[in-house]
Amino acid sequence: MRAWTLDDFGFDNLNLREVPMPEPAAGEVLVKVSAVSLNYRDKALVDGVYAPEKMPKGLVPGADFAGVVVGTGSGVTKYSVGDRVTSHFYSTWQDGPWLPEYADHQIGGPLHGGLAEYQVIGEHAVVPTPAALTDEEAATLPIAALTPWAALREHGDIGAGDTVLVQGTGGVSIFAIQIAAALRARVIATSSSDVKLARARELGATDTINYRTTPDWAGAALELTGGRGVDLVLDVVGGDGLRDSIRAARGSGMVAVIGFLDGQSANLDLMNLLWQQTHLQGVAVGHRRAFLDLVGFLDEHAIRPVIDTVYDFDDALKAYDQLARGAFGKIVIRVG
Template sequence: MRAAVLANAGIRNLSVVDLPDPEPGPGEVLVRVRAVTLNYRDLLTVEGGYGSRQRTENLIPVSDGAGEVVATGGGVTRFATGDRVVANFFQRWQAGEPDEVGLHSGLGGLIDGMACELRVLPENGLCHTPAHLTDAEAAALPCAGLTAWSAVFDQGRIKPGDQLLTQGSGGVSVFALQFAKLAGAEVIATSSSDAKLQRLRELGANHLINYADTPEWARPAREISGGRGLDLVVEVGGARTLEQSVKAVRLGGAVMLVGVLSGANHDFRLPLVVTRKIRLEGVTCGSYEQFQAMLRAVEHNGLKPALDDRRFQLDELAAALEHLRAGAHFGKVVIEI
């Protein structure tokens, strides 16, 4: 099989090589991967950004992939040859709160990922692909989709009529917009691009703020809420946006901490949180049980993930990662395999 392999940390050390075809053992499933999609985590991993929490030698990167079953090992009962499947992000976090084993089982981190033609995974690390989705659309769901689901529903506890703000037009933010609309929430979307803001409006955003024109965007966000403040902000920016997020939420509101796109370190004023009873909570994707719940909701509502217009092939993985780094994409960046 052909696979993308990271020889050592650094995008220049990424190449596509020929490897022996794997075979499934007992309780395992062999998947012909048809598409993978990129997360910012994949770029950080390729560059060695997770330190001891990842492998940097001979790693097959990229966490999110989908395809079809081509063989099963002994004892497998849930899948058969020809079934379309999508891999769960954390292979060993099945349900409930995570433990260290679960949090170290993310695909494309300490264990090989999905940027390959064939991948063997345990039966309980796969789910059936919703029938209305293509493989590329299904591959958008495991990390960004489930992270947004957790931020909006499981941890954010959004309700009909609540007001929520999303940042930018990357995978997590677009999914958060889509899930919030499913819940009946009112959504403020931010971006530095007017063209992307219009696409976010087409996906259901009720209000738009260009943060390049309005760096202090907490003020207009609060004005939209009638001065009360928002119920929830899905925070993906990090150092440069966190203070605005905290200022935008209401007394007792919540900020779901997802990403650090603008930096990881911040001289933060804690009284902004303490005196207003604001809940800051980290979101780290989710469990297999949560993934199944999200897939049921996606199928029931016919939700379609937003995919970037530009497509890449496996040989172009490095170029796809640079495209992601540049921030020119909208939704998930797809690599066809």
């Protein structure tokens, strides 16, 4: 079978190869992969800035994938041949508080991911694919949908009448807009593009700010909320801009620290943080129970993932190239 392997860091070392067919061990299922979706993480991993010390040579990347079970190892009870399944990123994190040992069991690095015609994966590391979604749609869920769901509903308690702020129109943020709107929250979305902001409104954003033409987007968010600030900021940008997210949050509000598009460290104004009594909440995707809750919510609200472009398996490098430029919603690679 064929698989993309990361033989060293850098895009020149992402190669399409013939590799042996994997065999499911006890507790594992063999999945014929139909679709993989990319996350910013996949680029950071190839660039060697995402836990590089943990990544094995020859890693099959692709944390998020969906496909069909074509074989089972001994002791598998939850799935049978023919079942449609979707990967669960923190494969050993099933429920409850985060434990550091979960970090070593991330699908798509350090564990092999789905950018292959077939892949083996633990039965606890998949969820049933929602019947209403295609495999290409389901492949977008494991990281990009679960992360904002965890911020909004596991760490936060966002519901009708609350206000959230969402940065940019990438994979995480588009799901954040859709989910928060379905929760009947007021959604302030930012983007570098007025065209994208118009599309964000169609998906449920109630207010929009162009952060290029309005660099003081935090001030604009304060104005929109009558000076109060928002209940929850989903910060996917990181870097020193985190100061602005703290400014944009209401007193005792929450900033979900999700991403690092602008940098992995931040210089904070501690006085503003303590006076405002802001809750800074790190978010690392979520556990399997939250994933199942999310799937039920998407189904109930008939939310369909927003896919920017679907690439063929052989064109995976083009998909990574678009990832580096930014997409509206998700980028998917069709495998089957």
